[in-house]
Amino acid sequence: MEYEPRAIEKKWSDWWKKHQTYRVTEVSGKPKFYILNMFPYPSGAGLHVGHPLGYIASDIVARYKRLCGFNVLNPMGFDAFGLPAEQYAIEMGIHPAVSTEENIRRYRQQMENVGLGFDWSREIRTCDPKYYKWTQWIFARLFEHYYDYDADKALPIEHLVRRLEKEGNARINAACDDDTPIITARQWNDFSEKEKLLFLLKYRLTFPEESFVNWCPALGTVLSNDEVKDGVSERGGYPVERKRMKQWSMRITAYAERLLRGLEEINWPEAVKDQQRNWIGRSQGALVRFPVQGHDGLFIEIFTTRIDTIYGATFMVLAPEHELVNTLTTPAQWAEVQAYVKWAASRSERERISEVKRVTGANTGAFAINPFTSEAIPIYIADYVLAGYGTGAIMAVPSGDQRDWNFAKAFGLPVIPILDSQRNLDQAADPTKEGRYINSDIINGLTYEEAVSKLLQWLEEKNWGKARIQYKIRNAIFSRQRYWGEPLPIYWKDGVPYLLPDSELPLVLPEIDKYLPTETGEPPLARAQHWRYRPTPDEAYEYEYSTMPGWAGSSWYWYRYMDPHNNEAFCSREALEYWRCVDWYIGGAEHAVGHLLYSRFWNHFLYDLGLVPEREFAKKLINQGMIQGRSSITFRAKEAFYEEYLWLKVLKPYLYEFGPMQIPKNRAEESFTYDFAFAVNDLAIEVVSWKKADKIERVRQTAEADNKRLLVLFTEELAANINAHKETAERIRQALLSREPFFMSQSVPEVEQLFVSYELTQKYSPDCFSRLHVDVALVTDDVLDLERARQRPMFQKANFKVGPQGRFQCAYEIEKMSKSKYNVVNPDDVIEQYGADCYRMYEMFLGPIEASKPWDTKGITGVQGFLKRLWSLYVGPNDTWLVQDAEPSREELRALHTAIKKITDDIERFSLNTCVSHFMILTNELRALKCHKKAILEPVAILLAPFAPHLAEELWHRFGHETTVCDATWPAWNERYLEADKVVYPVQINGKHRGNIEVDAAANQEEIKQIALQQDFVQRYVGNGSVKKFIVVPGRIVNIVV
RNA sequence: GCCCGGGUGGUGGAAUGGUAGACACGCAGGACUUAAAAUCCUGUGGCCGUUGAGGCCGUACGGGUUCGAGUCCCGUCCCGGGCACCA
Secondary structure, X not given: OOOOHHHHHHHHHHHHHHHOOOOXXXXXXXXXXXXXXXXXXXXOOOOOOOOHHHHHHHHHHHHHHHHOOOEEEOOOOEOOOOHHHHHHHHHHOOOHHHHHHHHHHHHHHHHHHHOOOOOHXXXXXXXXXXXXXXXXXXXXXXXXXXXXXXXXXXXXXXXXXXXXXXXXXXXXXXXXXXXXOOOOHHHHHHOOHHHHHXXXXXXXOEEEEEEXXXXXXXXXXXXOHHHEEOOXXXXXXXXXXXXXXXXXXXXXXXXXXXXXXXXHHOEOOHHHHHHHHHHHOOEEEEEEEEEEOOOOOOEEEEEEOOHHHHHHOOEEEEOOOOOOHHHHXXXXXXXXXXXHHHHHHHOOHHHHHHOOXXXXXXXXXXXXXXXXXXXXXXXXXXXXXXXXXXOOEEEEOOOXXXXXXXXXXXXXXXXXXXXXXXXXXXXXXXXXXXXXXXXOHHHOXXXXXXXXXHHHHHHHHHOOEEEEEEOOOOOEEOOEOOOOOOEOOEEEEOOEXXXXXXXXXXXXXOOOOOXXXXXXXXXXXXXXXXXEEOOOOOOOEEEOOOEOOOOOHHHOHHHHOOOOOOOOOOOOHHHHHHHOOEEEEEEXXXXXXXXXXXXXXXHHHHHHOOOOOOOOOEEEEEEEOOEEEEEEEEEEEOHHHHHHHHHHHHHHHHHHHHOOEEOOOOOOOOOOOOOEEEOOOOEEEEEEOHHHOOHHHHHHHHHHHHOOEXXXXXXXXHHHOHHHHHHHHHHHHHHHHHOOXXXXXXXXXXXXXXXXXXXXXXXXXXXXXXXXXXXXHHEEOOEEOHHHHOOOHHHOOOEXXXXXXXXXXXXXXXXXXXXXXXXXXXXXXXXXXXXXXHHHHHHHHOOOOOOOEEOOHHHHHHHHHHHHHHXXXXXXXXXXXXXXXXXOOHHHHHHHXXXXXXXXXXXXXOOHHHHHHHHHHHHHHHXXXXXXXXXXXXXXXXXXXXXXXXXXXXXXXXOOOOOOHHHOOOXXXXXXHHOOOEEEEEEEEOOEEEEEEEEEOOOOHHHHHHHHHHOHHHHHHHOOOXXXXXXXXXXXXXXXXX
């Protein structure tokens, strides 16, 4: 019987379901292994052929580990809250829950088709109230805690309250808002209840605050920094502006140092760790207080990472939003400064980004005193200093910092060199730390390290400032003005947010009539008429109307898989103690700083509360690459094409008869002169295609003014029938000869749809064609199926110009798979044609899991052929079982054991593409040996089980087993079978390969040397010269140096 | 500008300092066939040469370390990703 994947796969996927083969429990007595995929957002488009890449890879590892005797958890779920479902709801009026449900159903079906062995009894959905009850619960814990730097962990807010009651906050070293005032115990105790609650918000790990946010008017919501790219929203590309709004925040800054240190203990790709380090942005430096001249007791505090350059500070710069700007500005400068502040505030994020190079600013007229030199330096404001970083003020050192240098040049400020190694300061700043200090009083002659420690010491001694560590990371905005997300478990009473009691959770998303924001700009939840918190029949409080962002539900979900149906806790103690954390986590690199950083933050917090057993939730992270699409491109002629066509094919051969000609420099540019004019006669030529009818009159006027006779060529005929140009050309020629004004055509065709085969486009300039994506389903080997294409709307009126071989060729491009590029390949179609096992193996075979690589369905035939050949080792014609019990030969054993070793090693290092190669080699070898022996083929079936589970299960049962191959035992290799009797050594002479020798495997170095030196080819090179060195790398190579 | 990756045949890729191009796709030739599909066999980095010899070049480019470098080091170029007035 031929290998028939469809029948086999249907049979076993049903069997697995019936026998609950993939059900996982905690009672096993085996070591645990937790492998996790980043769960998908179920979009309406379904899975394309690239999505399952990581799922297949993790499925292979999961099955392999199970065969190796581990109790493997490999779950799947859905990150089901999000913008697209809500946008769809707004447009179509369909409840997001309905479309989400539908999308999930489709995703699950597609995943099952691939044969992924998920335990679906553990499926989770972030939009399920039973799930988001616990997302809200964790939010509540964050609200109830603050971060104490002395304890270096989160502590209950009551702890803080007790300390405030006793001693105020002067000695409390905790994460809090920058503007938190120092208060005494007495002040605290005198606070009203409301004042106390508002004050505590400055410490809570989640809190509402007025802040500048990325507001996207088109989406009607706030976006986090990582959802904004180049000033537009990542999703949809809508403009984003900065707006001051009340928003919930997460105090992730409290964990900056912990998140940085934690990176040391996890096996994650360096690139991801680097991105997180960069995002956290730790920099070591100093705070320095500069007294303001003429304002007693008033200081400007600055942050610098180059305290050693303080003697080179020739001015100061404040951010335009800096709180001291108004205080400092002198009357003379008042108008200028106010104008600048206003201008700076008006600029959008986008303008700022695009105008980075422009130097702008204004002088406040005030002066600050450099504490080290006692000299007065002017104070400016400029928007290259950011209000949100450091103290929003800097000391400007133009000799060492390029931005300061630019500013100094623009405003005529002095540049003082401070290191003897600085060069070319008249052209640019030199940020070197080399050399010795000059012009720097107490640090003159010192090196960088010496200078820094001396200055820091002085700062502390004189109370001018102190050493300081600064982080770039900002608190994370946590609310969205959206419907389709988790409600915050918060209600408002008298302008103060209160936490909903845990007993009220989950706070379920209410039904509303429309999904848009209200007319007054409130979030959609404000539409829920009777949605109020009523602790007693007499009270009714408004809930918080914003919802949680997309990353909330994904910041702890790996715990829910451990115990998905628990109603008493997010996860039971027992399950947590058993599974502990994710061993391998697989997902795209695009989550490097979003999901992966927030998840680590929540995990550290849960760890502080003793709720989870590990500080870091994922021991090992693997970034899978993206499978790109191979788009097919067709070329539709634009009017420039007809002009160029006329020129090349029709006019050019004739025009030389009329002598030198003026050819406009840039024909592509829209101009009102004609396309061609002759220097020697008074003839001008204008080539006009159908779209330029309005241009003729202007051209005619120009010609009249120039006193030229005008030849106007319409291209309609050529466009309609390009082969008819001979007649046209002849008419042009006649016109040129007679020098009569001549109009080729008076009419303009409505639309021309000329599509040109790719190879024909090469002769024309690129702007002659529009490049249009065409559905890859219509294209085979880059040739468009014209018959089927004509049935598509885009080609209904098409006119195809085929190439010399009578085929219509398309160009191709490798790019992201997307609906709009018509390059999406659906795994269902591939599976339908080749089978799931074939699809799985081919997807792995494409290349390393981390690399991005293009999908090309053509190559799958290689894997298909391999599976057929493998099958034919077991099953012959008429479904005969070919396997016999005969004793295997040494060669057969070596082939098998080499494969076991290589495949085992390669799975362990996650090199699954080479595993597939090893299977192909093994199959080719066994076929050459005509091997049909059970002792060889049964282990091969087990080896195959992780990769092609259906096929392996079929073979396994044909061997007579009645339980699943998933519970077989992974074969071990025996070194004894790997050794050959003879070893072939390549022999190099002076590093160049010259020949091979075959020696006994047991031969020692001296024996090998004797054999090598006897060889003719060796003698030829050694000749009379002596052998200087003889190197044998055992089992590898021989190198002779002559 | 800064920080990470990466650059190997026509294509996807292999090679953990030890014969560069495994394994495939594609292509060319052949077998079977009325034909096609399917299947099988042979060849396939370039150049010179041979037609059962062999030689030279070759992993972006230029140097270096080494008996030996795609792999390690230094410099240059190019491509991809991330961050970006972060003081």
